[in-house]
Amino acid sequence: MMSTTKPAPGKPRARPSFYFRYLVEPYLYISPAFVLIALVMLVPLVIGVSYAFQSVSLLRPFETGWVGTENFQALWTDRKFWLALKNTFWWTLGSIFFQFFLGLGLALLLNTHFYGKRLVQALVFLPWAVPTFLSALTWAWLFNPTIGPLPHWLAALGILSEPYNILGDPDLAMWGPITANVWFGIPFFAITLLAALQSIPGELYEAAEIDGATAWQSFTKITLPFLAPMIAITVMLRTIWIANFADLIFVMTGGGPANSTQILSTYIFTTAFRKLDFGYASAIAVALLVLLLIYAVILLVLRRRLVKI
Amino acid sequence: MSALRKSSPLAVTGKYLALAFYLTFALFPLYWLAKIAVTPDKLIFSEGTAMVPSSFTFENFRTVLIATDFLSYFKNSLIVSLGTAAITTCVAAAAGYAFSRFDFRGKRLVIALMLITQMFPLLMIIAPIYKIVAAVGLLNSLTSLIIVYTAFNVPFATFLMQSFFDGIPKDLEEAGMIDGCTRFEALRKIILPLTLPGLGATLGFIFTAAWSELLFALMLINSNDTMTFPVGLLTFVSKFSVDWGQMMAAGVLALVPSCLFFIFIQRYLVQGLTSGAVKG
Amino acid sequence: MARIELQSIAKSYGSVEVLRDINLTIEDGEFIVLVGPSGCGKSTLLRMIAGLEPISGGEFTIDGRRMNEVPPRDRDMAMVFQSYALYPHMDVARNMGFSLEIRKAAAEDRQSKIQGAAKTLGLTGLKERLPKQLSGGQRQRVAMGRAIVRDPSAFLFDEPLSNLDAALRVEMRLEIARLHQRLEATMIYVTHDQVEALTLADRIVVLNGGDIQQVGTPLDLYERPANKFVAQFIGSPTMNVLRAEAKGDSIALSGGTRIQVEGDVPASGVSELGIRPEHIHVAGSEAAQFSGRAELVEHLGSDTNIHVQVDGIGPFLVREHGHVPVNTGDEVGLFIDPEKVHLFAEDGRSLR
Ligand SMILES: Nc1ncnc2c1ncn2[C@@H]1O[C@H](COP(=O)(O)OP(=O)(O)O)[C@@H](O)[C@H]1O
Numbered sequence: 001m002m003s004t005t006k007p008a009p010g011k012p013r014a015r016p017s018f019y020f021r022y023l024v025e026p027y028l029y030i031s032p033a034f035v036l037i038a039l040v041m042l043v044p045l046v047i048g049v050s051y052a053f054q055s056v057s058l059l060r061p062f063e064t065g066w067v068g069t070e071n072f073q074a075l076w077t078d079r080k081f082w083l084a085l086k087n088t089f090w091w092t093l094g095s096i097f098f099q100f101f102l103g104l105g106l107a108l109l110l111n112t113h114f115y116g117k118r119l120v121q122a123l124v125f126l127p128w129a130v131p132t133f134l135s136a137l138t139w140a141w142l143f144n145p146t147i148g149p150l151p152h153w154l155a156a157l158g159i160l161s162e163p164y165n166i167l168g169d170p171d172l173a174m175w176g177p178i179t180a181n182v183w184f185g186i187p188f189f190a191i192t193l194l195a196a197l198q199s200i201p202g203e204l205y206e207a208a209e210i211d212g213a214t215a216w217q218s219f220t221k222i223t224l225p226f227l228a229p230m231i232a233i234t235v236m237l238r239t240i241w242i243a244n245f246a247d248l249i250f251v252m253t254g255g256g257p258a259n260s261t262q263i264l265s266t267y268i269f270t271t272a273f274r275k276l277d278f279g280y281a282s283a284i285a286v287a288l289l290v291l292l293l294i295y296a297v298i299l300l301v302l303r304r305r306l307v308k309i
Numbered sequence: 310m311s312a313l314r315k316s317s318p319l320a321v322t323g324k325y326l327a328l329a330f331y332l333t334f335a336l337f338p339l340y341w342l343a344k345i346a347v348t349p350d351k352l353i354f355s356e357g358t359a360m361v362p363s364s365f366t367f368e369n370f371r372t373v374l375i376a377t378d379f380l381s382y383f384k385n386s387l388i389v390s391l392g393t394a395a396i397t398t399c400v401a402a403a404a405g406y407a408f409s410r411f412d413f414r415g416k417r418l419v420i421a422l423m424l425i426t427q428m429f430p431l432l433m434i435i436a437p438i439y440k441i442v443a444a445v446g447l448l449n450s451l452t453s454l455i456i457v458y459t460a461f462n463v464p465f466a467t468f469l470m471q472s473f474f475d476g477i478p479k480d481l482e483e484a485g486m487i488d489g490c491t492r493f494e495a496l497r498k499i500i501l502p503l504t505l506p507g508l509g510a511t512l513g514f515i516f517t518a519a520w521s522e523l524l525f526a527l528m529l530i531n532s533n534d535t536m537t538f539p540v541g542l543l544t545f546v547s548k549f550s551v552d553w554g555q556m557m558a559a560g561v562l563a564l565v566p567s568c569l570f571f572i573f574i575q576r577y578l579v580q581g582l583t584s585g586a587v588k589g
Numbered sequence: 590m591a592r593i594e595l596q597s598i599a600k601s602y603g604s605v606e607v608l609r610d611i612n613l614t615i616e617d618g619e620f621i622v623l624v625g626p627s628g629c630g631k632s633t634l635l636r637m638i639a640g641l642e643p644i645s646g647g648e649f650t651i652d653g654r655r656m657n658e659v660p661p662r663d664r665d666m667a668m669v670f671q672s673y674a675l676y677p678h679m680d681v682a683r684n685m686g687f688s689l690e691i692r693k694a695a696a697e698d699r700q701s702k703i704q705g706a707a708k709t710l711g712l713t714g715l716k717e718r719l720p721k722q723l724s725g726g727q728r729q730r731v732a733m734g735r736a737i738v739r740d741p742s743a744f745l746f747d748e749p750l751s752n753l754d755a756a757l758r759v760e761m762r763l764e765i766a767r768l769h770q771r772l773e774a775t776m777i778y779v780t781h782d783q784v785e786a787l788t789l790a791d792r793i794v795v796l797n798g799g800d801i802q803q804v805g806t807p808l809d810l811y812e813r814p815a816n817k818f819v820a821q822f823i824g825s826p827t828m829n830v831l832r833a834e835a836k837g838d839s840i841a842l843s844g845g846t847r848i849q850v851e852g853d854v855p856a857s858g859v860s861e862l863g864i865r866p867e868h869i870h871v872a873g874s875e876a877a878q879f880s881g882r883a884e885l886v887e888h889l890g891s892d893t894n895i896h897v898q899v900d901g902i903g904p905f906l907v908r909e910h911g912h913v914p915v916n917t918g919d920e921v922g923l924f925i926d927p928e929k930v931h932l933f934a935e936d937g938r939s940l941r
């Protein structure tokens with residue numbers, strides 16, 4: 001049959017050692033990713049941390065050099081920094097609270113049967129695909145009384161005394177970016193929680209139903225425990241992303257009015273981008289990083305306590 | 310939750326009301342964007358808050374396409390986003406495959422490093438990146454944006470691809486290897502065709518992310534020739550500070566590619582997360 | 590054609606030793622079955638032979654040529670997976686011809702081989718179907734077809750029938766036996782089902798806990814098991830094992846009952862007696878060595894299984910040919926065939 005063309009077993013067609021390949025192959029596959037991440041993220045990260053201890057300002061090019069903790073001392077007495085820290089807290093908390101609960105609600109709805117579900121799902125997830133700068137602009141316009149309806153509605157509801165732009169009101173301005181962020185972020189929670197919901201075996205609900213559980217009982221006894229790990233991880237990741245998320249605020253308010261919407265990440269960006277003071281920007285970034293690390297550790301410890309795995 | 314449970318009419322009404330709320334909340338801003346884009350200039354303020362304008366025009370789109378640098382921004386963004394998506398997907402597919410199929414020394418370390426990149430503020434590296442990019446003379450070039458975006462997106466894309474590969478039985482490429490393929494041939498001829506939905510979802514996801522990135526583009530690009538969309542549109546804000554119609558028209562045009570991509574991929578995203586990420 | 594030799598083969602994952610010192614020679618054209626309980630390392634051994642798993646120690650040769658470092662593609666072996674591993678995006682014909690495609694065989698050569706295999710396996714009408722459009726049995730056939738088409742020097746099977754229903758399993762078992770007769774190729778077949786092993790094998794290799802327990806023909810293993818594990822693993826229903834002691838030229842069971850044994854009885858070291866259910870018989874009171882109460886009687890038509898509780902000795906399974914008029918609750922006298930008694934030492938070794 002084919003015996004004339006078939007090589008005898010064990011006559012390798014000139015190939016490097018099997019073992020060598022077996023050992024080396026995975027490294028070949030990950031090396032592009034690893035090199036990219038190391039060069040573009042990890043190395044700059046180390047440099048960035050080192051900047052925090054230097055004076056690196058493009059506007060004062062002759063005053064570069066190591067300055068020890070000078071940047072941090074300046075930070076400690078910087079009123080803007082403490083204000084930004086407080087704003088970061090409210091911005092993150094407000095955004096994550098509404099994103100999560102509205103996202104969970106949406107995921108639960110999408111996990112039921114109704115007519116036209118596919119279309120509805122594609123449409124409600126759409127805000128996530130809208131480029132951030134565009135979401136920011138759109139919401140800025142919606143809040144603008146000359147071309148947006150929102151101030152008029154709010155006034156009609158009696159929330160505002162007259163239709164004016166809340167983005168210009170230091171007391172209310174933060175609600176603008178938060179609204180935009182909630183709009184943009186609901187789909188993320190809905191998608192991940194929907195995926196988690198769909199992986200809960202249906203028999204569990206049937207069993208609960210046979211056991212006479214009410215809808216609320218099967219939600220708290222089956223759904224929530226199953227979602228808990230996913231909730232813990234997504235809430236943690238999202239919190240960190242939101243705390244770092246400067247685009248929306250930068251476009252909508254630029255941190256104003258009177259720094260009332262200045263959060264740490266926009267402060268970092270404006271310090272680096274407008275003032276070109278990289279040393280100080282890095283010091284703020286390091287402070288933010290430390291805060292987020294503390295947060296992550298607390299959450300991980302809590303998770304270990306609460307979720308028994 | 311369960312198809313068996315008899316729902317009361319009240320609950321059903323509540324459910325549809327809730328759905329209507331979500332749909333309105335999601336779509337109204339986009340509707341408003343489109344509405345202003347097709348409103349004739351002279352009606353923009355007089356009918357500024359009317360739900361439906363009394364007449365329509367496509368004049369704004371025409372002006373944006375012909376009289377501004379819009380097309381150049383669009384082209385730049387397309388190059389950057391497609392380039393980023395393509396390179397990221399290839400790099401992430403390779404890494405995701407290694408995570409899914411091999412046990413190797415240092416695997417945990419690499420995964421930990423990738424997780425760390427998801428934790429720290431990206432803005433932290435904006436200054437060093439600016440200096441590095443300036444030092445190698447790549448400021449104002451699309452290449453630098455593609456490289457930077459690719460690196461930013463590789464970790465998440467890798468985890469996504471890994472979950473897709475995890476969904477494909479190992480037996481298949483082993484059968485291929487016994488049938489005479491090298492591992493790489495088996496990957497190319499057997500596994501990749503089966504991962505196409507996953508590759509598509511990853512491509513679309515990265516494309517959307519790259520399409521909307523603003524801050525690094527703002528930092529690394531300041532020449533009009535190489536501006537991407539977000540940067541360009543922000544310059545619109547100052548240039549055309551009064552011409553809402555044109556800005557909105559440009560916005561609508563910017564929205565089209567990423568929304569198309571997203572509608573196409575969102576189903577695979579849920580699937581991919583269901584099969585992979587949840588079981589961890 | 591292939592004579593496969595394993596010398597001191599070992600496998601460990603990190604510090605976990607999965608296989609130890611495996612020595613085995615497989616003659617050209619032989620049908621070898623690797624059998625053992627789940628987790629004993631059968632698949633691992635097969636996968637090392639296939640080249641899918643690196644060998645941690647020892648030497649593996651085919652026709653005298655060292656194979657340890659040769660990649661799977663160059664070992665000229667075909668494998669049928671438990672999951673079948675059919676390529677979901679290729680139709681039946683392309684699945685079967687894929688190896689030829691990779692080896693760049695001429696188109697007409699490929700077609701005729703696919704056609705030949707399809708005919709042998711009764712797949713002629715299904716060549717354009719995708720795997721998902723096939724039934725379990727048909728997928729199984731395609732997986733076999735994929736192996737046949739290659740005309741390899743050895744076939745490897747990893748529990749190929751375990752995903753089929755009982756009737757189909759018997760049918761495919763016959764088909765594999767027929768295939769072996771026709772192709773006269775070396776076949777290595779992994780299963781945890783001792784019936785498959787007994788019906789298919791030229792020689793059986795019994796594995797347990799990473800060691801070879803015994804290698805032999807089916808009859809060898811049935812009649813002369815090397816130890817208690819093999820004795821109980823091979824044969825269905827399972828052999829009865831009772832505590833026992835040598836007393837001169839007879840064996841004393843724990844209740845004091847004495848059993849005469851044909852031939853020599855080792856003077857010492859006897860710790861247990863083994864007797865297969867088919868070698869105990871229901872006997873009238875004059876021939877009975879002891880008696881007990883029938884707790885459960887299963888009338889299978891061809892056989893009757895009687896579960897007997899004997900005071901002081903324990904539960905027994907007795908299998909009688911044909912129909913035996915015993916009912917649950919009856920007192921039955923039992924007689925052990927003295928020629929068929931097995932004796933085991935404390936460590937499980939067979940003494941006879
Ligand atoms: N990749 C692996 N890493 C660690 N242990 C493994 C791996 N693969 C298999 N094992 C262990 O090796 C033993 C033998 O497995 P296997 O050969 O699949 O058994 P079986 O006889 O059921 O086919 C099992 O105990 C299993 O847990």
Ligand SMILES: [Mg+2]
Pocket residue numbers: 631632633748
């Ligand atoms: Mg197995």
